[in-house]
Amino acid sequence: MTPAARVQAAIDLLNETIAAAGAGGAAADTLIARYFKTRRYAGSKDRRAVRDLVYAAIRRAGERPVSGRAAMLGLAVDQPEIRDLFDGSDHAPATIDPGELVARAGVAPAWLVAKLDTLDSAEQQALLGRAPLDLRVNRLKTDRETMLAELPGAEPTPHAPDGLRMPEGTQLEALTAYAEGRIEVQDEGSQLLALACEARAGMMVIDLCAGAGGKTLALAAAMKNDGRLIACDTDRRRLGNLAPRAVRAGVTIVEPKLLDPDREREALADFVKQADIVLVDAPCSGTGTWRRNPEARWRLTRARVEKLVMLQQHVLDIAASMVKPGGALVYAVCSLIDDEGAGGFDAFLTRHPKWTVDPVTIPAGVAHGKGRRLTPLHDGTDGFFVARARAPC
Numbered sequence: 001m002t003p004a005a006r007v008q009a010a011i012d013l014l015n016e017t018i019a020a021a022g023a024g025g026a027a028a029d030t031l032i033a034r035y036f037k038t039r040r041y042a043g044s045k046d047r048r049a050v051r052d053l054v055y056a057a058i059r060r061a062g063e064r065p066v067s068g069r070a071a072m073l074g075l076a077v078d079q080p081e082i083r084d085l086f087d088g089s090d091h092a093p094a095t096i097d098p099g100e101l102v103a104r105a106g107v108a109p110a111w112l113v114a115k116l117d118t119l120d121s122a123e124q125q126a127l128l129g130r131a132p133l134d135l136r137v138n139r140l141k142t143d144r145e146t147m148l149a150e151l152p153g154a155e156p157t158p159h160a161p162d163g164l165r166m167p168e169g170t171q172l173e174a175l176t177a178y179a180e181g182r183i184e185v186q187d188e189g190s191q192l193l194a195l196a197c198e199a200r201a202g203m204m205v206i207d208l209c210a211g212a213g214g215k216t217l218a219l220a221a222a223m224k225n226d227g228r229l230i231a232c233d234t235d236r237r238r239l240g241n242l243a244p245r246a247v248r249a250g251v252t253i254v255e256p257k258l259l260d261p262d263r264e265r266e267a268l269a270d271f272v273k274q275a276d277i278v279l280v281d282a283p284c285s286g287t288g289t290w291r292r293n294p295e296a297r298w299r300l301t302r303a304r305v306e307k308l309v310m311l312q313q314h315v316l317d318i319a320a321s322m323v324k325p326g327g328a329l330v331y332a333v334c335s336l337i338d339d340e341g342a343g344g345f346d347a348f349l350t351r352h353p354k355w356t357v358d359p360v361t362i363p364a365g366v367a368h369g370k371g372r373r374l375t376p377l378h379d380g381t382d383g384f385f386v387a388r389a390r391a392p393c
């Protein structure tokens with residue numbers, strides 16, 4: 001592909017991404033993969049170049065642009081050499097009209113930036129950086145020293161004791177260590193959240209919003225595969241991924257439990273006041289994960305955030321009922337909006353005045369509200385809020 005054809009391909013993909021963001025369609029990653037499946041003429045260099053253009057244009061545009069062309073012309077403000085490729089030749093973008101719309105640079109839609117006002121502008125901008133590829137070494141099968149020696153280019157992550165940071169472009173599926181469950185893909189921040197649970201061998205632990213089990217598997221490793229670990233979720237597809245992952249990781253203590261939304265209490269009746277620890281890795285707006293899917297900020301609405309805040313309080317109350325006297329509830333969101341994080345945790349404590357706040361003892365982040373906050377700029381992780389509350393005895 002010529003450089004101009006790559007720009008046109010990126011514009012086509014941006015059009016699809018913009019439409020999907022407005023209609024709840026597929027993520028940019030999926031759209032890019034689909035696009036190249038039917039265009040075998042594109043080589044690996046073309047794919048990488050197009051992908052980089054698409055993501056650079058997405059990252060630059062705070063508001064959802066009117067079109068892929070507007071998004072690309074926005075990027076061309078910062079990279080003027082792109083403008084020269086709008087020359088109307090074969091497969092190239094048409095020449096530029098003097099009055100054409102150009103997407104403005106920004107972090108996110110204005111209402112959303114206002115919700116991130118506890119972050120300074122450098123912190124906000126860093127939400128749109130590129131995420132590193134982090135792995136967690138599975139202590140049930142090996143240790144970090146062994147993996148550092150085995151994996152070329154691997155570096156220890158700065159904070160999490162089992163974390164590895166891999167060189168860009170590492171093909172994980174090709175690694176034997178991956179196939180054998182000695183390593184898992186996991187952002188260092190997620191690893192630190194599992195650490196904040198302080199799960200130990202022999203405990204009864206509930207991961208209430210387990211998804212596909214990223215943190216569940218980290219908890220199982222911390223528990224040395226000894227104890228009870230109940231992994232719940234309302235999403236059948238996500239939870240369905242947990243069992244094969246657990247097998248690969250050599251985890252045998254996980255009991256997956258699919259919940260019906262609004263009927264969770266019935267399904268969990270046996271666990272009332274039983275758990276040493278309940279982790280609520282709550283459904284959230286994901287503002288801390290924009291490094292991975294920057295177009296997510298074009299999808300969010302105020303109404304969606306409000307709905308999520310209500311859901312977070314709902315799951316927190318369910319979680320609280322399962323913590324045994326003196327046990328701990330760990331609350332986490334991968335969002336830096338305070339209504340979901342520090343404010344959400346405060347709202348829980350207001351409804352449960354006998355609960356006390358426990359310190360979060362992880363070697364990263366900064367104190368924020370009654371918990372701790374991790375950010376891409378400060379910690380090099382995704383953005384998270386995490387807090388701990390202890391049930392009255």
Ligand SMILES: C[S@@+](CC[C@H](N)C(=O)[O-])C[C@H]1O[C@@H](n2cnc3c(N)ncnc32)[C@H](O)[C@@H]1O
Pocket residue numbers: 190208209210211212213214215216232233234235238259261262264281282283284311315
């Ligand atoms: C942030 S994700 C969890 C990610 C997961 N813990 C991990 O480490 O990969 C939040 C999860 O909460 C689930 N969820 C939503 N409503 C729920 C509910 N009422 N009870 C339990 N889980 C729920 C979602 O399906 C989603 O998988």
